[in-house]
Amino acid sequence: MTAPEVGTVLVDTGHDSRTGEFRGLAGPYWMLRPIEGGPEWEAEPEHVRLATPAERLSAKTARENARSRGEVA
Template identity: 65%
Template structure:
């Protein structure tokens, strides 16, 4: 799993995927379409957010939703 980040502008946790111009690309934990976030709106997840994200990923995987 890559570095998990919290996009505070939309209250979403995503995996950091890289830089796209002035934005950072984040990917949903369970898979899906990447979104762009302004770097100043992104911070590392705290331990509780990490646990929640990892649990959501495991649940999506068990349901066959994660590739």
């Protein structure tokens, strides 16, 4: 599987279906960052898929809520 563009919203099915933005590569792993902020995590590419439109909307809503609470910039 080819690495996506930075910023692509993905779902990591290997980590409780966490949603995150692709940030780059770390050896054989893909680095994802939660949409609503927080530390990046390593994901195995075979456990990652593109987020659906509904999952992207939910993640972006969570980010806006976190921003309104002052948790992210």
